[in-house]
Amino acid sequence: MEKKQSLTRDREKALKGFAMSMDGRLLAHLNSCVHCGLCAESCHYYLSTGEEKYMPARKVDQLARIYRRYHTVAGKIFPRWIGASDFNDQSIQEMVDVLFGGCTMCGRCSLHCSIGVDIPFLVRTARSMLVELGRVSPGLQSTVDAAVQTGNNMAIPREELVDTLQWLEEDLRMEVNDEKASIPMDVPHCRLLYTLNPREPKFFPLSISAMAKIFYAADESWTLSTHCYDVTNYAYYSGDDHTAEELTQRLFDEMIKLNAQELVLAECGHGSRAIRWEGPRWLKKKFPFPVISVIELIAGYIHSGRIAVDPSKNTTPVTLHDPCNLVRAGGVIEEQRYVLKKVVSDFREMTPNRENNYCCGGGGGQLSMGEYRERRVAAGKIKADQIKKTGAAIVATPCHNCIDQLMELNKEYSLGVEIKTVGELVADALIL
Amino acid sequence: MAESMNAARIVFLSGLGVFLLSAVYQWIRVFINANTEDFTQPKGTVLPAFAYALTGAMMPHKKETAFLHLPTYWMGIAYHLGSFVALAWLPVHFFEWRIPDSIMIVCAAVLIPSVFSGLIILIKRISVSSLRHLSSPDDYFSNALVTLFQAISSMALLGIIPVFLVLSIGGLLLMYIPVGKLRHVIFFLIARFFLSWFYGRRGVWPPKRRILWKKNNH
Numbered sequence: 005m006e007k008k009q010s011l012t013r014d015r016e017k018a019l020k021g022f023a024m025s026m027d028g029r030l031l032a033h034l035n036s037c038v039h040c041g042l043c044a045e046s047c048h049y050y051l052s053t054g055e056e057k058y059m060p061a062r063k064v065d066q067l068a069r070i071y072r073r074y075h076t077v078a079g080k081i082f083p084r085w086i087g088a089s090d091f092n093d094q095s096i097q098e099m100v101d102v103l104f105g106g107c108t109m110c111g112r113c114s115l116h117c118s119i120g121v122d123i124p125f126l127v128r129t130a131r132s133m134l135v136e137l138g139r140v141s142p143g144l145q146s147t148v149d150a151a152v153q154t155g156n157n158m159a160i161p162r163e164e165l166v167d168t169l170q171w172l173e174e175d176l177r178m179e180v181n182d183e184k185a186s187i188p189m190d191v192p193h194c195r196l197l198y199t200l201n202p203r204e205p206k207f208f209p210l211s212i213s214a215m216a217k218i219f220y221a222a223d224e225s226w227t228l229s230t231h232c233y234d235v236t237n238y239a240y241y242s243g244d245d246h247t248a249e250e251l252t253q254r255l256f257d258e259m260i261k262l263n264a265q266e267l268v269l270a271e272c273g274h275g276s277r278a279i280r281w282e283g284p285r286w287l288k289k290k291f292p293f294p295v296i297s298v299i300e301l302i303a304g305y306i307h308s309g310r311i312a313v314d315p316s317k318n319t320t321p322v323t324l325h326d327p328c329n330l331v332r333a334g335g336v337i338e339e340q341r342y343v344l345k346k347v348v349s350d351f352r353e354m355t356p357n358r359e360n361n362y363c364c365g366g367g368g369g370q371l372s373m374g375e376y377r378e379r380r381v382a383a384g385k386i387k388a389d390q391i392k393k394t395g396a397a398i399v400a401t402p403c404h405n406c407i408d409q410l411m412e413l414n415k416e417y418s419l420g421v422e423i424k425t426v427g428e429l430v431a432d433a434l435i436l
Numbered sequence: 437m438a439e440s441m442n443a444a445r446i447v448f449l450s451g452l453g454v455f456l457l458s459a460v461y462q463w464i465r466v467f468i469n470a471n472t473e474d475f476t477q478p479k480g481t482v483l484p485a486f487a488y489a490l491t492g493a494m495m496p497h498k499k500e501t502a503f504l505h506l507p508t509y510w511m512g513i514a515y516h517l518g519s520f521v522a523l524a525w526l527p528v529h530f531f532e533w534r535i536p537d538s539i540m541i542v543c544a545a546v547l548i549p550s551v552f553s554g555l556i557i558l559i560k561r562i563s564v565s566s567l568r569h570l571s572s573p574d575d576y577f578s579n580a581l582v583t584l585f586q587a588i589s590s591m592a593l594l595g596i597i598p599v600f601l602v603l604s605i606g607g608l609l610l611m612y613i614p615v616g617k618l619r620h621v622i623f624f625l626i627a628r629f630f631l632s633w634f635y636g637r638r639g640v641w642p643p644k645r646r647i648l649w650k651k652n653n654h
Contacts, residue, residue: 028466029630035462036620036627039570042501042508056569065570078615086616087572116500118512119624120489120631281638284475294477307649335479335639338647359640360500 005081008073009090018136019074019091025129026075033126034071036119037064043123046113048362048386049106049379057098058106060113060123066099067130096137103130104141105376108383109241110328110363124333131243140242141373147238148247155254156234158202166230168205169212176216180436187216190262191227197264198226198298199235199255199279201272201404208404211271214431218302221311221434226268232258235275240282241369249286252279259293267295271425273327273403274367277334297330299402302430303339306346312435318348320422322429323396325354325387325410326361327403340402340426347433352394362386364401366409381416384409388417402426437598444600444607448530451607458614459622466626478637480644485636489628492642508560511553518550519582522589526606529592529599540593547590554583574616582618585609 011019039061044050049058056062065087072079072088079088089095109124117123134140140148151157166189173187188194198219204212219226232254239248259267269276280295305311324344330336337358344351354361365384370376387410391399399410399421410423496502502509521543528535558579561567585605592602613621620627635641639648 026469028468028470028472028626029633031462031466031469032623032626032630035623038617038620039567039575040501040508040512041564041567041570042505044566045504046500056566059566059570061570085572085577086574114631115635118499118501119620120628122627122631122634125634281476284477288475290475291477303647304649307647332640333634333638337640337643338645342647356500359643 006083008080009092011091014137015091015096018133019070021136022070022129022133023075025132029122029125030129033064033122034068036121037061037068038119039065040118043113043117046116048108048110048112048365049383052383052385053379057102060117063102063107064121064123064126066095066103067126067133070095070133096134096139099130099134100139100141103127104134104144104369104373105379108328108363108365108368108370110367111332112328112360112363115332115359128240128243131241132245133243135242135244140244141369141375143372143374144238144242144369147369147372148242148244151234151236151238151251152247155232156202157236157238158206160202160205162230165205165233168209169228169230172209172213172216176213176220179213180217180220182220185216185220187212188227189230192262193264194227194262195225195265196227196268196301197259197262197266198228198268199270199272199275200228200233201235201270201275203404203408204270208407208425211404211425211428214425214427215270215298217431217434218305218311218427221436222305223310227262227264229258229262235270235272235279237275237278237282238369238372240274240278241367245286248278248282252283252286255279256283256287256291265293267291267293268301269295269297271298271402271404271427273329273331273334273405276336277329281334297334297336297339297402299330299336299339299343299426302427303342306343306430311430313347313430313433314435315345315347315349315433317433318429319350320348320398321350321352321394321396322348322398322400323352323354323391323394324357325364325391325399325401325403325406326358327401327406328361328363328367330402331361332359336402340400343426343430344400347430348398350396352396354390354394362390364406364409364413366405371405371408380409381412384413385417388413388419391419391421392417396421398422398424398429400424400426400429437600440598440600441603444603445530447607448526448603448610449607451610455610455613458619462614462619462622463626466623472633474633474637476637479639480636480641482633482636485641486629486632488642489632489635508557511556514550515553515557515582518547518553518586521546521550522586522602523606525589525593526603529603529606532599544590544593547586547593551583551587551590554579554586558583578612578616578618581605581609581612 043060069089111124114123147157150159169187177185237251364387370380591597592599
């Protein structure tokens, strides 16, 4: 039996947490990879760089080798034979480098895995172990901390948000020429509570205006909360379940406090996933209200005739980038296509698309991890090439994280395109 | 010869016992800890997704890992088919049932391309840098062991070598399954089920290419 290296207290704690999280799903995925390596070409990091460390199967092994060492008989007796490894400085450093710095948890590899190994699930489990060691990338951790401490990940003071919303409201009134047009704040008993990505009030207020205009056209009963509105949950990316639960609970409590009927998630891929699909697991309860993406809401408005749109108002060729967390991991696949086909006259699909689409490179918390910027931009080349091939002049995407990455790719690869939210295109096509 | 056969039977039974005990233990572990309580508001259902996971999602035109690597995909299919055929013959050899020659020849014919597939997959693992990077000794050994088992099975079916060798190697193979990556035999369907749970509840699998308006209509 090969003797295990001694463990520090925090490593013991991380391994204990790993053991505690080992449910049937984790066991199945940890034991299934056959190292066929066919997943390599599904990963935008591997495709862009050709570096073997980015092969998804290698990422699986970052965690599986620890599992084999501490949880299998063979791994305890002859670890080298089955590729088991101690939880030591080297394995931890490799985990940090590849699982934080070389993976967006986009899940494209899992979709095409010969076996069906849920690779982002394993990557996130490994990230959770790194949380215990305090090895989360500083940029990502500070984003999580800002959300916990200030209520939003960009640390926007409430007064600043209110000011922004007030001037946006004035603009809306002028645009629609109606003094009654509004951006409601903290109004109880509305039908919808609408969330925001803090990037919107900070950098992209026009996307808030666009949604306000759509709600106005639909004569919707809606409100924003100025206390708790952040749709993002970067603790999902860092692997910190405890904090992820806390952030979800705040939004849940705000819904109850304002007594809204439906929670509408802004155009944010990971936020939509975190709240709708992971949130109930973190809170260990069903939400007593429906949770939907704003894209589903807009599609419903158009389908039911609640808003009227004219595609001839958007004649520039438009393509669509599918955010991984909204599409592949969220099932909002056709709605944005339905909407775009109604509001633009020249819609062009990327290839591949829908659940097979490539990640833009901005997911997994990468945008907040400055130390991996070069890799992130290099990994985005696949997306840049996809965009170029469409010949479109506008890239629409229902995700503010993706928008940031696409804007950077736009500059880096000289794409010469405009990046917009779906809501902005809808607002431009509205018939009022 | 009778003594060799009896010894081979003991090896086979031991291997079968180890495999079954391990498989049952792992399945019980998974089911006890299945944690399938799901509080999300579903956008789809799991069973159609599971059916799709085992059919449409495995087809080469749907699976990128298949259509980008078609020769490997088909070799993989042949290799697995050969493994199942060779394993199915173990009880026949054990009980010395008499099977028509024609069936034996057909099975041997299935095993020959399977053995070649196994060899090519092994050579690929040795020669391709990215696969070497992924591999531990177990990866090579598992591949070699299964290929050897298939080769011996086919030779036994053609009457070239005695069946006690097949039973012995088969027993050793069964014994080794829980040790290394061959344990995917035990977990494959479960992993695929959990992935189907994920994609099924979220409405990703099976692909619909349409919107269910009743749920989304506003």
